[in-house]
Amino acid sequence: MNADERRFAVLRAIVADYVSTHEPVGSKALVDRHNLGVSSATVRNDMAALEEDGLIAQPHTSAGRIPTDKGYRQFVDRISQVKPLSGAERRAVQSFLEGAVDLDDVLRRSVRLLAQLTRQVAVVQYPTLTRSTVRHLEVVQLTPARLMLVLITDSGRVDQRVVDLGDVLGETDVARLREMLGNALNGRKLSEASAAVAELPETGPDDLRMSLTQVATVLIETLVEHPEERMVLGGTANLTRSHGDFPGSLRQVLEALEEQVVVMRLLAASQDSGLVTVRIGEENEAEDLRTASVVTVGYGSGTPLGGMGVVGPTRMDYPGTISAVHAVARYVGEILTGR
Template sequence: MAGLTDRRRQEVLRAIVADYIHSQEPVGSKSLLERHQLNVSSATIRNDMAVLESEGLIAQQHASSGRIPTEKGYRQFVDHIHDLKPLSAAERRAILCFLEDGVDMEDVLRRSVQLLSQLTRQAAVVQIPTLKVSRVKHCEVVALGPMRLLLVLITDSGRVDQRNVELDDSLDADEVIQLRDLLNSALVGKSLREASSSLAQLAVDVPPNIQGALAKSARRLIETLVEQPSDRLILTGTSHLTRSARDFPSGLPSVIEALEEQVVVLKLLANVPDLGNVSVLIGGENEDAELQETSIVATAYGSDGHPLGGLGVVGPTFMDYPGTISKVSAVARYVSRVLAGE
């Protein structure tokens, strides 16, 4: 009997959370009976609500009001989500087509957060892969003039970085090709940090005609892309949070300011779970004080089974958790497919 009672109270909690997410109004026992087939009396519902309140899962704002879920209640609700509503075939096609139109990796990621923000009506954020976790696929060398080169570095994650190099002596077309081949021999298949020693070694044993150009190119790569790798984020949809401004007692501006501080969000995304899993941080579970009135749903995206970064959404604690988890997971899965060229 105790098991049946526990299951029923879990159903009551689920119904309260669902109704509050839908209406953002306190939920009473009468409305629960009207909206949900709980097959018990109103007295039983009131007793169950009293027990849930004593356990800290729901709260009553004042004596005559209904109940609202607490952070503890949301956590129990999320931990007991077993079935996620799958996206429709039309939604899946729309996501894939929108992402496949991206011209490069950064464009795909920018499209992914735009899409995620539109789907969830929350703020969305994605981490651009750093060169720390990427390996060089190719380094192209383009002559912009007799004394100026453009280095175009392409990684296996699809990231493209460009750097200009000013030369002391001019190079002809054959020497530009020779320089490109030497750089690729040192870079391809390696992270830039791993390749730095190879670049340094190249400068020691190189044909005199391109020695100066190679030394400058290697130094430019090491200085700007090895010693100063930068984490970057794309954030969009913070305007959606204004719809819930009253639900941030400390003030919405402080939440948005925290989101715009890249270090804070990068720390959150650094702890996302492995590919295919989704994390949910609710209220006080967030380490940053300014985000303790929000919930964050995040996961990883990647290529060839390896995570490249995190993406997710930030919104009020009463967000639609099943729908948000499903959409975050789906967008991450499609981003991974597009970056992998599937």
């Protein structure tokens, strides 16, 4: 083992001990607890070198050392083995999420799960409409002059709208209407679908123009809504357990979480499905989150539908947190895309 590898082994041991004990770590404890294969004097020299590089620091009240943001970053960048969830955990995650009845339920459950698995605050963004595709539009005739439209997207979102036609339609006309709307919508991205629907009153047959206008008006409202401004938050109480990790600034972190725009920006940056992003302390753009770490990932197979992740202290179990965020995102993606 060369000097660099040995120093990283010492850094990794300091991170592990500090995360589990919340106590600054001394060289004697490292030698006693970790099989580093070198003398106390070598460990002290390595710690001095790590401190000089700004990877660990000495809190003024203690003889031990704690990792800095830069130290955590080097540790995270060199995690070769992300701790996988156990088989039992994976089965529990899967069965808990598969019990969900609709999109809202899937997202609420995933937030609860992530908060429990990581003991941090969990956030999930609703699927962004701009990336959703219309899977199917069902047209149900309630009365001769009233229809119910059921719009289903590939992200599992289901919208129901009732339309008063101002005109009486027979079964044949409803079938024609259903076919025209299906051709305009099915398989299209929502932004393209709203443009196609807007043209229908102009391009459709004269005898259905009035009905098409009514239906198009209602559908366009549905298609251009903005649920991407919505997110689900869970486990905020977990932060209070780590109160000591946020010296004088826990309130700031809680306020940042309430400020949805800040969190939405973090989640929107999770563009790649399956690629976990970790922002540590000072790396966070939002000033109020500079004492926290944020672990995020996109969910949805292929093109991500939205982002999810956790916010917690910089003193967190990074391998375990990355693994939990990755696993929950994968299952949520599979459930929503029906794979």
